Amino acid sequence: MSRTIVVTGGATGIGRAVAERFVAGGDEVVITGRRPDVLEKAAADLGVRAMVCDGTDPVQVQRLADELPAQFDVLVNNAGGNTDFSEPEAGDLAQLRANWLANLEANLLTAVLTTTALAPKIADGGSVIHLGSIAAMKGRGSYGASKAALATYNLDVATELGPRGITSNVVAPGFTAETEFFQGQLSDTRRATLIQETLTKRAGTPADIAETIWYLASPGARYLTGQTLHVNGGALTTR
Numbered sequence: 751m752s753r754t755i756v757v758t759g760g761a762t763g764i765g766r767a768v769a770e771r772f773v774a775g776g777d778e779v780v781i782t783g784r785r786p787d788v789l790e791k792a793a794a795d796l797g798v799r800a801m802v803c804d805g806t807d808p809v810q811v812q813r814l815a816d817e818l819p820a821q822f823d824v825l826v827n828n829a830g831g832n833t834d835f836s837e838p839e840a841g842d843l844a845q846l847r848a849n850w851l852a853n854l855e856a857n858l859l860t861a862v863l864t865t866t867a868l869a870p871k872i873a874d875g876g877s878v879i880h881l882g883s884i885a886a887m888k889g890r891g892s893y894g895a896s897k898a899a900l901a902t903y904n905l906d907v908a909t910e911l912g913p914r915g916i917t918s919n920v921v922a923p924g925f926t927a928e929t930e931f932f933q934g935q936l937s938d939t940r941r942a943t944l945i946q947e948t949l950t951k952r953a954g955t956p957a958d959i960a961e962t963i964w965y966l967a968s969p970g971a972r973y974l975t976g977q978t979l980h981v982n983g984g985a986l987t988t989r
């Protein structure tokens with residue numbers, strides 16, 4: 751039976767691959783994003799519905815919630831990214847504060863606002879999946895801290911929605927190529943280092959991440975909740 755999936759930030763990179771994976775599985779997909787032109791083009795390419803929504807804006811998130819169908823099955827909180835590749839000048843606390851707030855807003859609050867507004871429409875037995883990051887385990891300043899906070903927030907979502915049979919998990923990618931994440935700022939040296947850190951000696955692809963998300967939303971994963979799944983080629987291992 752066809753399901754309906756909402757993928758925030760679904761026009762590019764990982765979100766786009768997630769949309770593509772669910773379409774391939776016969777599901778209906780709604781993608782969101784802030785840039786109407788990029789969103790419309792992706793929607794036309796993929797055969798999905800586009801809804802412009804800045805996930806940091808409560809008004810736009812509420813409008814998204816109102817305009818979605820009465821019920822849908824899977825929410826993928828993918829919108830986000832590192833808003834702060836710069837180093838603030840020493841002593842500039844105001845700039846430091848702004849940089850930290852920007853990452854918390856982009857990565858934590860997008861998920862909090864979207865999940866809160868959309869949860870009443872998620873069908874019993876559905877799934878929520880948040881895009882975390884390997885950075886949550888490695889420091890990496892405000893970006894890593896925002897993804898660590900997202901993983902903690904996931905526990906609240908899993909607790910609250912669990913009685914309805916809705917699972918909530920974090921998928922935490924390592925270095926994933928073919929996205930807009932690095933905004934052209936990834937040097938060849940850094941790229942080589944990130945690949946060297948994996949056990950598989952290659953960059954992750956959006957499709958690698960999409961397959962894990964697909965599984966988490968599948969009938970076989972209904973007892974898997976409140977977890978963070980690391981998908982990073984072994985760049986970070988667990989036990």
Ligand SMILES: NC(=O)c1ccc[n+]([C@@H]2O[C@H](COP(=O)([O-])OP(=O)(O)OC[C@H]3O[C@@H](n4cnc5c(N)ncnc54)[C@H](OP(=O)(O)O)[C@@H]3O)[C@@H](O)[C@H]2O)c1
Nearest residue numbers: 759762763764783784785804805829830831926929930931
């Ligand atoms: N690539 C990696 O190596 C990597 C590693 C770990 C985790 N991640 C995480 O994976 C997720 C997807 O990133 P990506 O790598 O696929 O990069 P990406 O290509 O930059 O995708 C991010 C998408 O999110 C959208 N977006 C950003 N802020 C938004 C907002 N406030 N409201 C709505 N949409 C928003 C962007 O579109 P608009 O700009 O048009 O809004 C874009 O389509 C992010 O949460 C990122 O932190 C990525």
